[in-house]
Amino acid sequence: MSVRTIGVVMNGVTGRMGYRQHLVRSVLAINEQGGVALSDGDRVLLRPVLVGRSLDRVARIAAAHDIPDFTDDLDAALAGQDNLIYFDAQVTTARVKSVLTAIEAGKHVYAEKPTAETMQEAVALAEAAEARGVKNGVVQDKLFLPGLLKLKRLIDGGFFGQILSVRGEFGYWVFEGDWQQAQRPSWNYRAEDGGGIVLDMFPHWHYVMENLFGRVESVYAEAVTHLPIRVDEQGRPYQATADDAAYAVFELAGGIVAQINSSWTVRVNRDELVEFQVDGTHGSAVAGLRNCRIQHRAATPKPVWNPDLPATARFRDGWQEVPDNEDFDNGFKIQWERFVRHVIEDAPFPNDFASGARGVQLAELGLRSSAEGRRIEVPQL
CATH class of the missing domain: 3.40.50.720 (NAD(P)-binding Rossmann-like Domain)
Incomplete structure (x- = not known):
């Protein structure tokens, strides 16, 4: 050697x-x-x-x-x-x-x-x-997060049958910078400095969707700036000109619909900072950064909607953890x-870089969709 x-x-x-x-x-x-x-x-x-x-x-x-x-x-x-x-x-x-x-x-x-x-x-x-x-x-x-590697294993093994939809939730509360220091640099919230959650996160969602589920064929997005004033590293208030949240629907090849919310203005009520729920004809999974839970169709309960009675079922108890089966590196x-x-x-x-360009394309089209208030098809690069 x-x-x-x-x-x-x-x-x-x-x-x-x-x-x-x-x-x-x-x-x-x-x-x-x-x-x-x-x-x-x-x-x-x-x-x-x-x-x-x-x-x-x-x-x-x-x-x-x-x-x-x-x-x-x-x-x-x-x-x-x-x-x-x-x-x-x-x-x-x-x-x-x-x-x-x-x-x-x-x-x-x-x-x-x-x-x-x-x-x-x-x-x-x-x-x-x-x-x-x-x-x-x-x-x-x-793509190399343990949770998504487990999800990829499920897809490759045919666990889902036909995949129908994907729902993603990402984000956390980034403090404004006045009474508590912000966890992210102030440039993230200035469009003139390259900031914005769409430009930051849509390239991520693009390669996740492209590699796990299929080509992104269209996007409909609403990008917003929920907090217009923040405080920078020197304690000075500044105008937030970039989007701090985005709510998007993507249509993927094969008829899969993906809905992904991205926000720096949300308080976390999830097990992990990002989670993807994938629903298929044969089973469903919820994958995060490290963990992945599944529910097979044979173990799916039959809820009945009745708003007049309190829910007695513990729905989370009906899900099973996917084992690691390997050591996951950084x-x-x-x-x-x-x-x-x-x-x-x-x-x-x-x-x-071609893959990276497709991610930037999706971010650009997402912002355009938000500005024009319409669904936009994604041309192939």
Whole structure:
């Protein structure tokens, strides 16, 4: 067995996701386990090269993890010939320019979603990567959540029979920032800075629906700003110009109807922050981040509507937990390993920039649907 090391330029690790999920829980964790295992038994270690607009912030992260390579000069980082991969976790407004620079430098590119603010830009990134001949991928972490992996197992095993509908509930209360500090950065609520729950979450819902249930054929959405005034990190009130909730109906191939509510203005009365209920002719399931419960048609009760009497049935007791049957690793780390294998040995990686562009397309059409108050068909890209 041989071990080789490749450089990975990481732009945006000063942000929450870039730091926690991508640097610490993915790249550094991969190195701690001895690198990415290839099909021939060899391994690949990842040498992070940290890049950020604030050299002081990047330097502090580098010092905390004993990382020698850091800079505020993206061009200098991309000039390193051993730096094969460029990763981008910046705010969306900064992503396109940096990704194009990396593509022009001949680097394989892996990026957070959404890959761009508009479908036109997202398609341009996919076309530029293809023209330059570089591998490309977009983060689609929710496909690797234990709950959704169990759901995929049920689908592949034919548990549902014919799938009829999907109902998704996502969200939690993000504090306004006055009497309690907000859990999300203020730019999330300013459209001019790339904020908005539609642009943030519809690309997620797109790849979940596309990979588990079928192609998205139409969208009808209502995007709203429930809280027009919030307070930023400096304690200053500001106008929230981006949507903080969206209520959408998607029509999928095969006649499946998906309804998904996304909100940063909802108080959680669910077992997990996101849950998908899938109903089919032979059974139903409710999948969250980690857990998945099922009810087969043979075990389905027969409720009778009677508003004059209190309900005595404990409906949740009629559902069965789906066992793990395997050890589930961090979803971000799993996808990092797959992308490295894609780069080094051309292993399959379907989560490419074209897939990311379809997610941005859905977000764009969702906002258009809301603005025009109508159902909009989704053209194939």
